Amino acid sequence: MKMNELQLKPETPTQPGMATPVAIIGAGDIFPAYAAGLAQFGTLRLVGVADARPEAAAAQAQALGLPALSVDELLAGEAQIVINLTPPQAHRAVGEAVLKAGKHLYTEKPLAGSFADGAELMELATALGLRIGCAPDTFLGGAGQLARSLVDAGQLGRIVAGQATMMERGPDDWHPNPGFFYRPGAGPLMDMGVYYLTQLVQLLGPITRVKGMAHTSWPIRQIPRGPRQGESIQVETPTHLVAGLEFEQGAFITLSTSFDVWKHKSSHLELYGERGSLVLPDPNQFGGVLESCEADGDWQAHAPQSFTGRHRGLGVADMAEALRSGRQHRANGEMALHVLEAMDAVLRAAEKNAPVSLRTRCARPDPVNPGFAEALQFKSSPKQEQRA
Ligand SMILES: NC(=O)c1ccc[n+]([C@@H]2O[C@H](COP(=O)([O-])OP(=O)(O)OC[C@H]3O[C@@H](n4cnc5c(N)ncnc54)[C@H](O)[C@@H]3O)[C@@H](O)[C@H]2O)c1
Structure with a gap:
C-alpha cells in the first residue's frame, strides 16, 4: 500500500510559525509518559485530552492545565494529529473516528487488533488523504539508530540469522487494569513482540513468511496486587509463542514472546552476519548499549549518545515534521500494517500448524539524519535522558 501524493504534500500548522496542535484520546496508564515526551519537542503543542471515562480525562488534564474534552469535542477541535492511547481492542473504532473527523492519526501499538482491521484503517486513511503513524517509535532512539548504522555499514556482512526474546511474567502485577493484555489484539506477541518485529523490519526490511507455535x-490468571488484586482474568489469546521469521533479504530469525516466564538469561535481540554478530539492547527502550564483534574477535561495546532516555512521542514529532516538509514519516502505518500482518500470521500459522506467507511489504524507514533533533526542536533534559 503506497501513500498517495496528497498525503505527502507539505502542510502548515493551523497558525503559521506555531507548533503543530496534537490531542490525545485515552487518559490511562501510558498517558503521563506521552504528555512528558511530547513536551520535549518545541514543534508540538498538546491541546486537549479525552477519554470514554470523563473522570480519567479530567484528572490527567487538571495535572497538566489542559482542557478535558469529550471525544466529539476533541475531534471537532484544532488538533491536526490525534494520538490514540486506548487499548488495542478499541484502536480500529477510535482510529476510524479520528480519520473521519479529517485528522491525521497516530496510534499506540498495535495498529489494530487484527490484520483485517489494520488494513481497513489504512485503506480509509488513503481514501481520505490522511496519514497514519503508529508506535512503537523506540527504533528512532539512539540504540535503534546506532544498530541501523552498524548493519548498514556492512562490516558484519549480510545478516543471515538472529534471535529475539521477550519473555516475562506478564503485566498482571504492575498495570492497574491488566485484563486487555490477555484478549485478542494483545498477548505477549502483539503487545511486546511488536517492539522486536518493528526493530527487525527497520534493520532488515520486510518479512516474507512465518511459522508459529x-x-x-x-x-485463568489472578491479579496479584494493585486496585484489582485477587480478580481473575480469563486468558483469551496465547501467552507463550515461538515464531520463525523469514526476511526478504534472506535472514531467518527466531522470536520467542511470553507472559509465562519468571526469569531467563537470553539477550533481547541478536543478529548474526556473514562476518560478525551484533547484540542489541531492549527494543522497548530508546537507549542501551550494543555489542558487536567481527568474526571470532573480541566484543566491542557501542553506546548511543542521543535519544537514549524517555522519548515516547518521538514518532509523533517526526510525523508532524514530515507533514510540514512533505516527506514520509518514519513510524508509519505501512510498516505498522506489515508488522501487524506478521504477528497475525504467526498466530494463524500456530493455529493451522503450517507456514503463512505475508501479503504486505514495506520500505525500511529512512534512518534519522544529522539535524534531526534540531528539526524537532528537541529540548533534552537529564531527567528525560534516564532509562524509559
Ligand atoms: N501502559 C503502558 O506502559 C504502555 C506502554 C506502551 C504502550 N502502551 C499502549 O498504550 C495503549 C493504552 O495502554 P494503557 O496502559 O494506557 O491502557 P489503560 O487501560 O490504562 O488506558 C486506556 C484508556 O483508554 C480509555 N478508552 C478505552 N476505550 C476508549 C474509547 N473507545 N474511547 C475513548 N477512550 C477509551 C479507557 O477509559 C482508559 O482510560 C495500548 O495500546 C497499550 O498497548 C501502554
Whole structure:
C-alpha cells in the first residue's frame, strides 16, 4: 500500500510559525509518559485530552492545565494529529473516528487488533488523504539508530540469522487494569513482540513468511496486587509463542514472546552476519548499549549518545515534521500494517500448524539524519535522558 501524493504534500500548522496542535484520546496508564515526551519537542503543542471515562480525562488534564474534552469535542477541535492511547481492542473504532473527523492519526501499538482491521484503517486513511503513524517509535532512539548504522555499514556482512526474546511474567502485577493484555489484539506477541518485529523490519526490511507455535500455560490468571488484586482474568489469546521469521533479504530469525516466564538469561535481540554478530539492547527502550564483534574477535561495546532516555512521542514529532516538509514519516502505518500482518500470521500459522506467507511489504524507514533533533526542536533534559 503506497501513500498517495496528497498525503505527502507539505502542510502548515493551523497558525503559521506555531507548533503543530496534537490531542490525545485515552487518559490511562501510558498517558503521563506521552504528555512528558511530547513536551520535549518545541514543534508540538498538546491541546486537549479525552477519554470514554470523563473522570480519567479530567484528572490527567487538571495535572497538566489542559482542557478535558469529550471525544466529539476533541475531534471537532484544532488538533491536526490525534494520538490514540486506548487499548488495542478499541484502536480500529477510535482510529476510524479520528480519520473521519479529517485528522491525521497516530496510534499506540498495535495498529489494530487484527490484520483485517489494520488494513481497513489504512485503506480509509488513503481514501481520505490522511496519514497514519503508529508506535512503537523506540527504533528512532539512539540504540535503534546506532544498530541501523552498524548493519548498514556492512562490516558484519549480510545478516543471515538472529534471535529475539521477550519473555516475562506478564503485566498482571504492575498495570492497574491488566485484563486487555490477555484478549485478542494483545498477548505477549502483539503487545511486546511488536517492539522486536518493528526493530527487525527497520534493520532488515520486510518479512516474507512465518511459522508459529503458540501455547497458553495458565488459562485463568489472578491479579496479584494493585486496585484489582485477587480478580481473575480469563486468558483469551496465547501467552507463550515461538515464531520463525523469514526476511526478504534472506535472514531467518527466531522470536520467542511470553507472559509465562519468571526469569531467563537470553539477550533481547541478536543478529548474526556473514562476518560478525551484533547484540542489541531492549527494543522497548530508546537507549542501551550494543555489542558487536567481527568474526571470532573480541566484543566491542557501542553506546548511543542521543535519544537514549524517555522519548515516547518521538514518532509523533517526526510525523508532524514530515507533514510540514512533505516527506514520509518514519513510524508509519505501512510498516505498522506489515508488522501487524506478521504477528497475525504467526498466530494463524500456530493455529493451522503450517507456514503463512505475508501479503504486505514495506520500505525500511529512512534512518534519522544529522539535524534531526534540531528539526524537532528537541529540548533534552537529564531527567528525560534516564532509562524509559
Ligand atoms: N501502559 C503502558 O506502559 C504502555 C506502554 C506502551 C504502550 N502502551 C499502549 O498504550 C495503549 C493504552 O495502554 P494503557 O496502559 O494506557 O491502557 P489503560 O487501560 O490504562 O488506558 C486506556 C484508556 O483508554 C480509555 N478508552 C478505552 N476505550 C476508549 C474509547 N473507545 N474511547 C475513548 N477512550 C477509551 C479507557 O477509559 C482508559 O482510560 C495500548 O495500546 C497499550 O498497548 C501502554
